Amino acid sequence: MRVTIHPSQLSGSIYAPASKSSMQRACAAALLATSKVVITNPGHSNDDKAAQGIITALGATISTIDPETIEIESGFLKDPAAIHSKEDAVNCGESGLSIRMFTPVVSLCTNAVTINGEGSLVTRPMDFFDQVLPELGVAITSNAGKLPLQVKGPLQAKDITIDGSLSSQFLTGLLMAFSVAPITKPVAIKVTDLKSKPYIDLTLNVMKQFGMNVPENRNYEEFIFHRTESEIRNQKSEIINYTVEGDWSGGAFLLVAGAIAGNIHVRGLQQGSTQADKKILEALMAANAGIAMDAKGITLHAAPLTAFEFDATDCPDLFPPLVALAANCKGITSVKGVSRLAHKESDRGLTLQQEFGKMGIKIDLEGDWMRIHGGPVNGAVVHSRHDHRIAMACATAALKADGATVIEEAQAINKSYPDFYDHLKQLGATVDSGINYIDSLKQTFSDNG
Numbered sequence: 311m312r313v314t315i316h317p318s319q320l321s322g323s324i325y326a327p328a329s330k331s332s333m334q335r336a337c338a339a340a341l342l343a344t345s346k347v348v349i350t351n352p353g354h355s356n357d358d359k360a361a362q363g364i365i366t367a368l369g370a371t372i373s374t375i376d377p378e379t380i381e382i383e384s385g386f387l388k389d390p391a392a393i394h395s396k397e398d399a400v401n402c403g404e405s406g407l408s409i410r411m412f413t414p415v416v417s418l419c420t421n422a423v424t425i426n427g428e429g430s431l432v433t434r435p436m437d438f439f440d441q442v443l444p445e446l447g448v449a450i451t452s453n454a455g456k457l458p459l460q461v462k463g464p465l466q467a468k469d470i471t472i473d474g475s476l477s478s479q480f481l482t483g484l485l486m487a488f489s490v491a492p493i494t495k496p497v498a499i500k501v502t503d504l505k506s507k508p509y510i511d512l513t514l515n516v517m518k519q520f521g522m523n524v525p526e527n528r529n530y531e532e533f534i535f536h537r538t539e540s541e542i543r544n545q546k547s548e549i550i551n552y553t554v555e556g557d558w559s560g561g562a563f564l565l566v567a568g569a570i571a572g573n574i575h576v577r578g579l580q581q582g583s584t585q586a587d588k589k590i591l592e593a594l595m596a597a598n599a600g601i602a603m604d605a606k607g608i609t610l611h612a613a614p615l616t617a618f619e620f621d622a623t624d625c626p627d628l629f630p631p632l633v634a635l636a637a638n639c640k641g642i643t644s645v646k647g648v649s650r651l652a653h654k655e656s657d658r659g660l661t662l663q664q665e666f667g668k669m670g671i672k673i674d675l676e677g678d679w680m681r682i683h684g685g686p687v688n689g690a691v692v693h694s695r696h697d698h699r700i701a702m703a704c705a706t707a708a709l710k711a712d713g714a715t716v717i718e719e720a721q722a723i724n725k726s727y728p729d730f731y732d733h734l735k736q737l738g739a740t741v742d743s744g745i746n747y748i749d750s751l752k753q754t755f756s757d758n759g
């Protein structure tokens with residue numbers, strides 16, 4: 311799909327989408343719950359759907375109550391001594407979090423399960439599991455550290471040391487799995503060089519809200535599970551209600567759009583959230599954005615923006631919206647943490663440099679630093695590179711370009727924020743989407759032979 315964004319002035323009010331990080335964790339926690347779970351604001355991104363597909367394959371039943379509410383009944387732990395998955399294969403779609411969080415959970419099963427995925431996920435590194443799972447009694451085969459994986463448990467919770475420098479998502483998965491695995495004495499996961507720490511706060515926060523066995527967090531270096539088997543089984547028996555948080559990662563694009571082309575009001579982003587990408591507020595303030603917060607939400611209006619310095623090591627998903635912001639700042643903005651971007655849906659340091667280069671924005675990559683030279687932004691033909699955040703970054707910057715910007719393979723946004731272009735339109739942006747005139751001519755010619 312090709313989407314054209316025209317330079318636009320935004321106004322009005324919009325709700326941020328549901329957080330896929332919050333929703334996917336809620337799906338894992340619901341699978342591991344022994345009582346019924348009601349989830350409000352479940353989201354409908356591809357990653358949300360992948361997580362729901364996985365827990366269904368593992369044996370959970372999901373019922374839609376209304377567009378805003380689903381119910382999950384699991385039974386996955388009904389025989390804790392012999393956990394069995396309903397199906398012998400799960401598909402994680404394109405979701406890094408889902409595969410890395412659910413692989414340890416799937417490894418609790420006594421039957422062999424194949425874990426696969428699609429798109430960019432097949433090239434993302436999973437060799438962590440080749441090293442760690444055998445130490446926990448799990449037999450694993452992989453395609454030289456990539457998908458597909460096949461695991462056969464059951465996983466045994468034991469003292470272990472892991473490397474947290476590539477991704478926090480592996481630790482999230484181990485924390486979920488260890489919380490239900492039988493133990494007779496305290497067990498510790500030691501972590502070296504943990505990155506993306508706030509995502510672990512989100513994991514622990516979801517576990518707490520579900521009444522799970524939450525480990526003691528010793529300065530993100532050691533996570534100690536103290537509760538023994540009989541205490542773990544004594545989980546909450548009443549219905550668990552969980553509301554998926556608004557998404558600061560997708561919301562960051564709306565906030566930047568408001569800062570460069572607004573006057574808009576963004577609702578549904580909790581200021582007390584543990585989400586890493588809440589840090590976008592600090593960047594907006596450092597850039598002198600016109601921003602005001604009240605109990606109802608965040609108001610942004612276009613104001614002269616200045617270059618800033620920012621460390622995105624622990625919130626790597628902010629790089630794309632930060633580049634859209636920095637492209638509209640006077641001066642050279644420096645963002646730290648480029649090394650965290652190599653293994654996302656694209657190699658984001660490079661794809662941002664290349665796609666924004668087409669829009670006339672120069673980006674230098676200097677070791678772990680990205681230097682973004684402020685605009686003017688040119689309208690151009692850019693490509694999503696099959697990465698949702700690249701598509702949204704280009705679309706956001708395009709609001710202040712000197713002409714129309716065409717985004718190819720623009721449907722990449724469906725991974726996290728399927729309503730993104732519609733939300734821009736609701737805020738008054740001129741967005742043309744669907745098959746355009748040239749595509750329809752091509753289609754006509756091929757139909758006519």
Ligand SMILES: O=C(O)C1=C[C@@H](OP(=O)(O)O)[C@@H](O)[C@H](O)C1
Nearest residue numbers: 331407476477478479506509627
């Ligand atoms: O746990 C999560 O929900 C996520 C963790 C982050 O990954 P890393 O821990 O690999 O940085 C982030 O980039 C990803 O989009 C979502």
Ligand SMILES: C=C(OP(=O)(O)O)C(=O)O
Nearest residue numbers: 404405406407627654655
């Ligand atoms: C990298 C991302 O997600 P994941 O790792 O879960 O695929 C993202 O949403 O930008």
